[in-house]
Amino acid sequence: MTKKVRIKAADLKALRNFLLDSNVDLGCRPAARRVPDGVYTIALAEDDQLERLNARRSAGITIEVVEELPAAETRLRMTQQQNRFLRGDIPRGLGKKE
């Protein structure tokens, strides 16, 4: 199961060193956000990756699971097979016209 995890360190250098060669999924641009007590990033990790991350965790590094992603099968059901525009209805955006 894929988990979204928040990995926090005291500073950017410590976070960078911890994640180097970890092979976790850091999304499209590996980014970090500063918070009062350190700096964190968000990663996606499978259960085995999470175990490995926790095993190599050093002092000052925290790893918190913030969300479990829906199973792949569930996400694959979020599209439909029929082309809803084939009837010729003009697409409308989600902005309110006012």
Place this chain on the structure above:
Amino acid sequence: MSYFTYEEIVTAVQLLCDEYSTKTQLLRLPNLSVQSRPIYAIAIGETRGKNRRTAIIVGGVHAREWVPPDALVSLSADLLEASVSGTGLRYGGAYFDKETISRILADLQLVVLPCANPDGRVYSQEVDPNWRKNRAPVGSRGRSICYGVDLNRNFSVAWDFHRCFAPESGVSASDDPCDYQVYVGPTAGSEPETRNIVWLLDHFVKTEWFVDVHASWPAVFHNWGLDKNQTVRPEQNFLNSIFDGKRGIDTDAVYGEYIESSDLDEANRLSRVMGDTIRLVHGDNYDVGQSFSLYPTSGASDDYAYGRHRENPALSRVLGFTMECGHNFQPNWQTREKVIQEVSAALVGLASDVSRSSLT
């Protein structure tokens, strides 16, 4: 409501161009995808053409990020409907009046490529929702064929990451064709989907802004992603081989990527415009700043767009942005709609800002 399939995106774009023919042009891009799918963009504006002042907006480079293509279809439909019906546009707490919408379409051409990587989107929606790259067969491991190039590591800006970056930089790139995430491809610009974006930048010669919409940090990033920015040492730039092997370390004094201070100020300002507009929509707080933070990236579209005028001063200067929208790659319906509104508002906010400045 469900996410758009690629077929729906194509049909939607064609319908918009048919319905609003005086304000649009359908652009069939020169390269089919690896799996031979046609790829379309839509040019929006009262006047269109290669010499119009242009903002290029791209989505769907990364297959698993399902919101951006839907958002760019929605944005295109909104702008066209509001323009024709003479109304303003509201996204939550962000409102743009009808004069603003008219001004945007009168002064600018928006070239919108909703889905740059159709093969990846199809595979992500039908087989593997975590799929990110295109679907080029690129190598093998044992009896298995490996597929996919990360298009956002395939552009010709510091593409040769082994040469360009310091070994300890942790640059987000891989030369392993079987890398699941960030394989850079066999050569810079090797992928037809990448070359379509290059073509847009080549063709629309007065492009000034380039926004690549991704998910899901959330943030509005601007150049550079290669190293920390600096504004005083122009010789420290990605083209200068003297600094090969030294890039990508944020704590050193050896190298910083040069950006002109006026460009940096404008990139910062426009990023804030987009971030502030997003906050008005539903209150979410996007990060705003340089795209280099945790690790550097090579071969990314936003840096390519901005780097072009460094390689060839005859080309227009294009400020590059990457918008990372929302908090998940495939949020539920309700959240999807909120994120679409955020993306739309940010881009209308950007267009509003730059169109205003051109008329004063």
